[in-house]
Amino acid sequence: MGDVRLRRVKQLSHQRGTESTGADQSALRDRLAALRGPGRQPRPLDSRALTALAANPGCSRRALLDSAGVDKAALAEVLGAPANFGQSQFAFARGHAFEAGATRDGGAELVRLLCAHTGQAPPDPQLLECPDLTAEGPEGRIERTREALALAQARGQTGAEGGPGGWSVLLHPMVRLTVAGAPVCLEPDALVVDGDGGVTIVEIKSFPILDGSAAPTKVGAATRQAAVYGLALEAMEVRAAESVLLVCPKDFSNLPTAALVDMRKQLAAVRRQLRRLTRVEELTAALPAGTSFDLDLPPDRLAGAVDSVPAAYAPECLAGCDLAFHCRSQARTGNDPAVLGRGTRAELGALTTVKAALDAAHSDPPPPEPSDPTHPAGPSDPPDPAVLALRRAARLRAEVLGGDGAAGADGAGPAGGGPCR
Amino acid sequence: MPLMHSLARMEAMAAGRAQPLTTVLHRHLSRQPLVLVPLTTAGEVGAPLGAMLGTDRDHPLLLTVPQPKDRDLRFTFLSDLAEALLPHLESALEETEQVREDAEVCTDAPQLLVPNAPGAEFVRLLGRSMRFRRTAEEDPQTPYPSPARVPLLGRWLTHYGERARVPGSSLLLSMTEVLTRHWATGQSSLEDQHLGALLAWLRAGPEGGGDTAALEVETARDEHGQLRTPPSGPSTDPAFDNRVLAPAVDRYDADLPGSAERVHQLLGGQLRPVWDAMWESVDLLRRLPEGERIASRWESDRWSYTAHRDRLRAGEPPQPRRDDAVTAARKLSVRERDQARLQAQEALDDPLVMAERRLAGEAFVAEVTDSWMTYSQGRRPMPRPVLALSTEDTPQWAPGARAYRVLPSGAAQPAEFLAPEDEPADGSADESAGAPGAPGELRLRLTGGMGRAKEPAPGSVPEVGDRVCWTLFEHAPRGGPSLPEPEDTPWTHGGPPQSGTPLPEPRTAERHGTGGQSGEAGRTGGTGPPGVTDPVAHSTLPDPVTAEDLL
Numbered sequence A: 001m002g003d004v005r006l007r008r009v010k011q012l013s014h015q016r017g018t019e020s021t022g023a024d025q026s027a028l029r030d031r032l033a034a035l036r037g038p039g040r041q042p043r044p045l046d047s048r049a050l051t052a053l054a055a056n057p058g059c060s061r062r063a064l065l066d067s068a069g070v071d072k073a074a075l076a077e078v079l080g081a082p083a084n085f086g087q088s089q090f091a092f093a094r095g096h097a098f099e100a101g102a103t104r105d106g107g108a109e110l111v112r113l114l115c116a117h118t119g120q121a122p123p124d125p126q127l128l129e130c131p132d133l134t135a136e137g138p139e140g141r142i143e144r145t146r147e148a149l150a151l152a153q154a155r156g157q158t159g160a161e162g163g164p165g166g167w168s169v170l171l172h173p174m175v176r177l178t179v180a181g182a183p184v185c186l187e188p189d190a191l192v193v194d195g196d197g198g199v200t201i202v203e204i205k206s207f208p209i210l211d212g213s214a215a216p217t218k219v220g221a222a223t224r225q226a227a228v229y230g231l232a233l234e235a236m237e238v239r240a241a242e243s244v245l246l247v248c249p250k251d252f253s254n255l256p257t258a259a260l261v262d263m264r265k266q267l268a269a270v271r272r273q274l275r276r277l278t279r280v281e282e283l284t285a286a287l288p289a290g291t292s293f294d295l296d297l298p299p300d301r302l303a304g305a306v307d308s309v310p311a312a313y314a315p316e317c318l319a320g321c322d323l324a325f326h327c328r329s330q331a332r333t334g335n336d337p338a339v340l341g342r343g344t345r346a347e348l349g350a351l352t353t354v355k356a357a358l359d360a361a362h363s364d365p366p367p368p369e370p371s372d373p374t375h376p377a378g379p380s381d382p383p384d385p386a387v388l389a390l391r392r393a394a395r396l397r398a399e400v401l402g403g404d405g406a407a408g409a410d411g412a413g414p415a416g417g418g419p420c421r
Numbered sequence B: 001m002p003l004m005h006s007l008a009r010m011e012a013m014a015a016g017r018a019q020p021l022t023t024v025l026h027r028h029l030s031r032q033p034l035v036l037v038p039l040t041t042a043g044e045v046g047a048p049l050g051a052m053l054g055t056d057r058d059h060p061l062l063l064t065v066p067q068p069k070d071r072d073l074r075f076t077f078l079s080d081l082a083e084a085l086l087p088h089l090e091s092a093l094e095e096t097e098q099v100r101e102d103a104e105v106c107t108d109a110p111q112l113l114v115p116n117a118p119g120a121e122f123v124r125l126l127g128r129s130m131r132f133r134r135t136a137e138e139d140p141q142t143p144y145p146s147p148a149r150v151p152l153l154g155r156w157l158t159h160y161g162e163r164a165r166v167p168g169s170s171l172l173l174s175m176t177e178v179l180t181r182h183w184a185t186g187q188s189s190l191e192d193q194h195l196g197a198l199l200a201w202l203r204a205g206p207e208g209g210g211d212t213a214a215l216e217v218e219t220a221r222d223e224h225g226q227l228r229t230p231p232s233g234p235s236t237d238p239a240f241d242n243r244v245l246a247p248a249v250d251r252y253d254a255d256l257p258g259s260a261e262r263v264h265q266l267l268g269g270q271l272r273p274v275w276d277a278m279w280e281s282v283d284l285l286r287r288l289p290e291g292e293r294i295a296s297r298w299e300s301d302r303w304s305y306t307a308h309r310d311r312l313r314a315g316e317p318p319q320p321r322r323d324d325a326v327t328a329a330r331k332l333s334v335r336e337r338d339q340a341r342l343q344a345q346e347a348l349d350d351p352l353v354m355a356e357r358r359l360a361g362e363a364f365v366a367e368v369t370d371s372w373m374t375y376s377q378g379r380r381p382m383p384r385p386v387l388a389l390s391t392e393d394t395p396q397w398a399p400g401a402r403a404y405r406v407l408p409s410g411a412a413q414p415a416e417f418l419a420p421e422d423e424p425a426d427g428s429a430d431e432s433a434g435a436p437g438a439p440g441e442l443r444l445r446l447t448g449g450m451g452r453a454k455e456p457a458p459g460s461v462p463e464v465g466d467r468v469c470w471t472l473f474e475h476a477p478r479g480g481p482s483l484p485e486p487e488d489t490p491w492t493h494g495g496p497p498q499s500g501t502p503l504p505e506p507r508t509a510e511r512h513g514t515g516g517q518s519g520e521a522g523r524t525g526g527t528g529p530p531g532v533t534d535p536v537a538h539s540t541l542p543d544p545v546t547a548e549d550l551l
């Protein structure tokens, strides 16, 4: 990854023009605030939640609740189906201690790790700045981040008397991304601005890099999160490096080590997924009048409101969405094959319920007559390949297991003869 | 997921109870396995919190760490773990059988059972965290000397953990993976990771109810917000950590009397239900008849165990941190081969698994409707009988493609598909056998497995009216691409391995002269009679040749 150079600021013009006008925005914000319930603060979306949202772009329910800033965990509790999530305080304490260690000395350690990967010479400590980003409220913090970032880039580009430019580390900046037409505030762990004004996103994680490698699924999730920050920066007309600096504990220790991970694929994927999200205006417009997700409402009214927004449940929801148990029980009641996995649902094509699939599997094949030229094939059995495959599968299972093939753990004995000879 | 499995899951949903995916057992299950249920500390890498283990279901050993951040306490735990596990892991070192003049293999190997895949991964991680430790005896200067037998346990657990990645191996088994290989539940594979929920589906009788029972296991909490059925580890439930464990650990930190016992008791309460679920699972698996080819795969495991023993005895250093490029590539290609072999063997052992392959067009059952003799060209014409077959299956074949069936001896008999116009029947063919080329009508020419004589050996040619199962896959798939020797590793792939990680001489496999082994070999390797150009001579000494055993 030696030649991943940090990019200069680039003016991005294509973002303009697609933004809604200020009046639209504030009307939408009012509408979402009303849905949340009077006087409730919106629950901020973090990048993890956003990647989970992006991973299920077909789910309007989640898109709407997240955009409105409804506390889904509390909502699930009211609905009587709380998620099994939560963070252990042991993990929390360790994660915090690790992040504090990795960002100590005004980010000097982060800069050292970055330089070790890019081959850049680390700056003189004098030339390293760590601006204070504290400000009132998210809007204030976003503004403060914007200023600090512009300043840092300027510092980088104009070294004193042609000397090397100054470096900056922005710890916990705040950026904004428009998701499904509604603004979302996000807080990356850190941004490093180098002596050429190039910006690198830093993601600090507490899973280890063990003997030089880390769990691919975790790296993938971290990279997708970083990609979300990349898009948010783009919206601020800052183009960050296309590789994220992933900082993790080394082996079994608490010492930071890092990897520079290419996130171009994730950038493209998240961009595509976010584009596929239905715009929140359309979702709100489709709601029945009087819909509210106010957590003080009686559970049955809340359930009614939630269920009026279409969902797209899949088992992956269990790992990423607080409403998973609620949506799952709904999907189970509705006999939705997606409870077994997205793949199963796709496989079944037009058979959209488990019952329909089982009926098809155990249906009798049509009599062979239709090929008779005097009787043109009737409409009785359209040759749905899913139906044919299921029927064959059921026949083969019955051939081996005998009868209806139903048997629990204790009834698995072979009925169709011994091993294949 | 294969459609057959989707169907079984949907049937399980409808019936409220698990449905079989197999008719026989496809993993070796020892007479005396050691069950190990580990717990890890959230957020700490490879930091053990406790474990319940043993070979006697009524007398588990419970080991716990009252303050997981304390290195000394962790060392005490690991030391106790070594004392408890090593006798089991070393229990089969001495009993061997001589398979060749220069090769002996342990007659058995100890087995470890853990609840789920993350549990198996944790075993690997524990192994990694221990095997490079130095004891004060080895290195008086070492800052935190490890208790005596801990590094040795690390090497064993590394070996077992690594071996668990080999398809079909059974030294270290994850219970949820074994159960889901044999039964389909009415939930997704994600939910099947919870041993308790999985068992709820398996326990349900004809009246169903597995779905509600599984939901109860997964979500029911008591008045303190604690899960009634603890998760199957190695992670604990966050609510347990925060509301129960953390206060208990705080009391331990404050040096309150009885606080260590309290942590011990609390962790025991989390572990015991999983422990019981493990043994219930063992009972379920024992009810299945054993697949015929399990023994040959278990033999590979015994070789792997023996090779690890030999490395320890030879005083070799611990397994390296990272595989060099050649070793890694070897492992990969061996695993691909093992995967193909496992799939073939499971299908051959089990008509229900074969049914999946039939559905996929990779195998078919056909009735012999006619047969006639032809001979090969050349100086010594050999019998090449042609069979006309009729099937309701839909094999994906092309002229010249190979098909195999199992001979009564257990060996594989090869054949090739003929195009409809090839080898017409000599006029006497019964018209009712169906026109060649019509759907379901096939022709195969047997190309081996009939002995060396001019007439096929008795029983080596199916007769008209026989129903025979043919596969389009080999019964004993061979290894992947050839790779350079380790010392010839190109610099682009990291160069030859560093000295200090010596690689043992690869042993060449041999099939002949293995005495009592040959019967096994015939079946497992699918080797036909001599003269048949059939695959795999190397299945009696399978793994010693491979990188798996260098671990």
Ligand code: SF4
Binding pocket: A056, A059, A060, A061, A062, A311, A312, A313, A314, A317, A321, A322, A323, A324, A325, A327
């Ligand atoms: S759990 Fe429900 S709301 Fe959440 S993403 Fe899945 S379907 Fe959408």
